[in-house]
Amino acid sequence: MHSERIEFPRQPTIAYIDSFLKAVRRVLDLSEGEVVLDLSRICEVSSVLVCFLCGLVDLSQSKKNRISLVLPRNKSASKAILAVQKLVKGEDGGQIRIAERTWQARKITGNNSAVLEEILDLIGENLRISGEARDSLIVVLTELLTNAIDHSGEKSCYVCAGAWGRSRMLHFTLLDFGMGIPQKIRTRYPQYEDDVDALRDLLKKGLTTRVGLEGGRGYRYIQEILRRNKGRLHIFSGRAKVVLKYDKGEYNYRRARKAFTGTCVDIQFNLDAAGLDAYVAEDKKGDYF
Amino acid sequence: MVIDVVQVCGEDIISRDSGRKVRDLILSCWDEPSIDVIFGGRRVGSVSFFDEAIGLLMKRGKKSAEEIGSKLKFPDLKPEDRRLLNHVFSARVQEIKA
Numbered sequence: 001m002h003s004e005r006i007e008f009p010r011q012p013t014i015a016y017i018d019s020f021l022k023a024v025r026r027v028l029d030l031s032e033g034e035v036v037l038d039l040s041r042i043c044e045v046s047s048v049l050v051c052f053l054c055g056l057v058d059l060s061q062s063k064k065n066r067i068s069l070v071l072p073r074n075k076s077a078s079k080a081i082l083a084v085q086k087l088v089k090g091e092d093g094g095q096i097r098i099a100e101r102t103w104q105a106r107k108i109t110g111n112n113s114a115v116l117e118e119i120l121d122l123i124g125e126n127l128r129i130s131g132e133a134r135d136s137l138i139v140v141l142t143e144l145l146t147n148a149i150d151h152s153g154e155k156s157c158y159v160c161a162g163a164w165g166r167s168r169m170l171h172f173t174l175l176d177f178g179m180g181i182p183q184k185i186r187t188r189y190p191q192y193e194d195d196v197d198a199l200r201d202l203l204k205k206g207l208t209t210r211v212g213l214e215g216g217r218g219y220r221y222i223q224e225i226l227r228r229n230k231g232r233l234h235i236f237s238g239r240a241k242v243v244l245k246y247d248k249g250e251y252n253y254r255r256a257r258k259a260f261t262g263t264c265v266d267i268q269f270n271l272d273a274a275g276l277d278a279y280v281a282e283d284k285k286g287d288y289f
Numbered sequence: 290m291v292i293d294v295v296q297v298c299g300e301d302i303i304s305r306d307s308g309r310k311v312r313d314l315i316l317s318c319w320d321e322p323s324i325d326v327i328f329g330g331r332r333v334g335s336v337s338f339f340d341e342a343i344g345l346l347m348k349r350g351k352k353s354a355e356e357i358g359s360k361l362k363f364p365d366l367k368p369e370d371r372r373l374l375n376h377v378f379s380a381r382v383q384e385i386k387a
Contacts, residue, residue: 110301111300111303111304111307113302114300142335143336217340217380283376285380285382286375287375288379289358289361289362
């Protein structure tokens, strides 16, 4: 039986996205084998880690791989990962729903924004989220969800949201193993041979992948809200790696050496600010309803 | 005339596909003097849905902003959604005028 031992980095944050993307490629290449997710070195938990763990467990099971987890040596990280271990043992009954005090993870299988509201409600029980911040988050997350469900071709995605330590930044990761944004863009615009160019124009020009239809507005709102929120937006899809740090004014579009079949979007949202209110007020054009 | 969005679209009241269903329904009963669009207390929070359902009544349905504004009523729309709807709709109005 073939076996893959996947080691996770000490700090499994979005900065180490390459190790997560590589893990997906390794699991995709293995069928009826054994996957060992080795978390022994990690010393913290992040939304991107939890999201990828949920996805890797699900992906492994769909490829009929046996899967096991090596728990972190770090006690607090180990305690947090216990919830994920239940998925590995199949104690989740096919559902992925993890509800911890400061973070939440789900597998979402439809355009149901009630799940997003539930996540924010539960996190809000332990973390102060103002009404304005919540409104902005709902708009951002709703657009990300519809993009993942409508455009990936997979009709499901993994989400994890949480705040770690004393940070006032809410981290939200959304992952799907669909065709990826650049590939989807090429179904309408075949001239976009380069994945980075496709992502850049999606974000800057508002390309829509809906042939003969309107669209492409969601990412405009996401960007305008996060810009005013001084948050961050990361998108990894195909061979494109986009990192927009509105808090630092750093905007990077890079090309990955290997393609990722799917899309991972990670946002960092400043809970002490909002974004939507300011955007609507600055851009107000009149009320009709 | 009342259009119950949750009854028409089920749990999905955020996607463009659902928005299109609502737009088609609005256009099919356009001859009614007034159309109430209700959401059953649900939060929408979706730019895509509002744009497809209401914003595109101008471009695709060939209705004027004034007609739409006077005919459509949203009696139970949450204040934050109303603000978002107005913003999305007015962006379409600006495009038509440009």
